[in-house]
Amino acid sequence: MIPRIRKKHDYKAGLLVVLIFVSILFSGCSQNNQTELECDLQCSISISCSTALEHAEQLPDGVLQMLPEDGWILEQTTVPMQEGDSAFDVLLRTVQAYDIHMEYADTPVYDSAYIEGIANLYEFDAGGLSGWMYSVNGEFPNYGCSAYTVSEGDVICWVYTCNLGDDVRGKTV
Amino acid sequence: MNRDVFSSYHPLVNLCYFSLVLVCTMCCWHPVILLISFCSAAAYAMQLNDAKKMKQQVLLLLPVMLMAAVLNPMFNHKGATMLTYLPGGNPLTLESLLYGLAAAVMLAAVMLWFSCYTAVMTSDKFIYLFGRIIPALSLVLSMILRFIPRCLVQLAAIGEAQSCIGRGVHSGTVWQRVRCAVQMVSILVTWAMEQAIETADSMRSRGYGLPGRTAFSIYRFDKRDKLVLLWLAGCAAVILAGWRCSALAWSYYPLMQGSLLTPLTMIVQVIYLALCMTPVILNRREARLWMRSQSSR
Numbered sequence: 001m002i003p004r005i006r007k008k009h010d011y012k013a014g015l016l017v018v019l020i021f022v023s024i025l026f027s028g029c030s031q032n033n034q035t036e037l038e039c040d041l042q043c044s045i046s047i048s049c050s051t052a053l054e055h056a057e058q059l060p061d062g063v064l065q066m067l068p069e070d071g072w073i074l075e076q077t078t079v080p081m082q083e084g085d086s087a088f089d090v091l092l093r094t095v096q097a098y099d100i101h102m103e104y105a106d107t108p109v110y111d112s113a114y115i116e117g118i119a120n121l122y123e124f125d126a127g128g129l130s131g132w133m134y135s136v137n138g139e140f141p142n143y144g145c146s147a148y149t150v151s152e153g154d155v156i157c158w159v160y161t162c163n164l165g166d167d168v169r170g171k172t173v
Numbered sequence: 174m175n176r177d178v179f180s181s182y183h184p185l186v187n188l189c190y191f192s193l194v195l196v197c198t199m200c201c202w203h204p205v206i207l208l209i210s211f212c213s214a215a216a217y218a219m220q221l222n223d224a225k226k227m228k229q230q231v232l233l234l235l236p237v238m239l240m241a242a243v244l245n246p247m248f249n250h251k252g253a254t255m256l257t258y259l260p261g262g263n264p265l266t267l268e269s270l271l272y273g274l275a276a277a278v279m280l281a282a283v284m285l286w287f288s289c290y291t292a293v294m295t296s297d298k299f300i301y302l303f304g305r306i307i308p309a310l311s312l313v314l315s316m317i318l319r320f321i322p323r324c325l326v327q328l329a330a331i332g333e334a335q336s337c338i339g340r341g342v343h344s345g346t347v348w349q350r351v352r353c354a355v356q357m358v359s360i361l362v363t364w365a366m367e368q369a370i371e372t373a374d375s376m377r378s379r380g381y382g383l384p385g386r387t388a389f390s391i392y393r394f395d396k397r398d399k400l401v402l403l404w405l406a407g408c409a410a411v412i413l414a415g416w417r418c419s420a421l422a423w424s425y426y427p428l429m430q431g432s433l434l435t436p437l438t439m440i441v442q443v444i445y446l447a448l449c450m451t452p453v454i455l456n457r458r459e460a461r462l463w464m465r466s467q468s469s470r
Contacts, residue, residue: 066253066427092262101427103250103263120253120427 112144
């Protein structure tokens with residue numbers, strides 16, 4: 001008698017948990033992320049993975065075929081922006097507009113988003129020193145992309161480094 | 174309820190079968206292999222357990238499976254096929270959904286296999302196999318594994334006895350119920366301790382651990398066991414060879430790809446299906462033999 005009644009409770013609790021998860025999932029699906037921009041400022045952005053192509057043999061299976069042959073995931077493109085946009089806001093809006101895959105993690109300690117992977121090319125895919133970096137007007141800011149406020153006409157370059165930035169810092173992209 | 178024929182085979186055969194099947198299920202992420210594993214585990218569990226126990230298992234499995242299938246796409250955003258965006262801005266990908274599904278099937282299959290394992294590999298079989306190699310550990314293991322179901326049975330008995338004298342956990346105010354529950358746990362702990370002392374006394378009086386003492390066992394390794402063991406070894410060899418030739422290779426990220434319909438893969442899959450269904454087939458064959466002998470008498 002006792003086990004039967006206890007099981008009933010377990011079952012209800014399980015059902016509730018499942019319902020909550022499903023509702024979270026579907027509420028996420030219905031949300032529209034493309035917001036209308038209020039003013040028509042512009043900046044330019046590009047995404048390049050050419051250094052990863054030089055280390056093609058280190059990439060995990062299947063990653064290389066996802067990358068473009070010339071290394072440009074997104075060639076330099078002029079995109080609209082808002083007053084006060086961070087480099088991360090511009091990137092997020094751009095990848096969603098151009099249907100490019102991108103995953104980031106919010107790190108509350110640094111108060112910034114960290115870009116884990118673009119176009120299924122992830123950090124550490126080309127060795128332990130690899131990952132995504134960004135430069136604005138040729139300079140690499142030494143802080144997170146959510147903390148950098150973009151001004152009108154800035155040229156943002158997202159580049160993949162295989163060597164903690166040494167292989168991309170000298171280049172003008 | 175039907176008697177399980179596979180349980181009557183030599184413990185070594187049982188152990189080899191379960192370790193082979195479990196290792197394959199846990200190490201191989203090929204979707205067809207996972208499905209085969211899941212279906213055969215369910216088929217065997219249905220032969221071993223009655224409907225009521227099966228229902229309990231399904232009620233336990235379903236939330237676990239759903240959780241695994243839903244949680245993965247929420248936290249894993251790899252994959253080339255983007256379906257939509259989650260509220261944070263990370264994509265929901267088809268590949269992460271399918272990977273979550275595969276993880277759910279694997280979890281369920283492993284849980285079902287272990288439920289079959291506990292039904293077939295009783296503690297005396299375990300002791301028989303490992304008593305010589307690791308005497309202390311195998312004794313402790315079998316005692317622990319036996320302890321939990323025994324505790325549950327005893328707890329149910331205590332609960333019924335307590336509700337008979339009006340101290341059940343299903344009546345009275347919340348405070349009274351909590352008091353009764355604590356009382357029940359206290360009785361259970363007392364019982365467990367007394368049981369441990371009695372077991373120790375009993376073991377000592379029977380001379381446990383004295384040199385030159387042998388254990389009684391009724392297991393015989395005969396021709397039937399040899400045949401099945403050879404069959405298991407053959408299956409293992411085929412699967413190992415298939416794995417070395419990457420016939421079972423499958424990757425979920427960033428694009429789903431792997432061998433599905435190549436001849437080698439098909440052969441390994443058929444062999445794996447036959448391996449997984451071995452106990453079920455043996456049971457069927459035995460039942461048919463029994464029917465025939467009954468009808469011809």
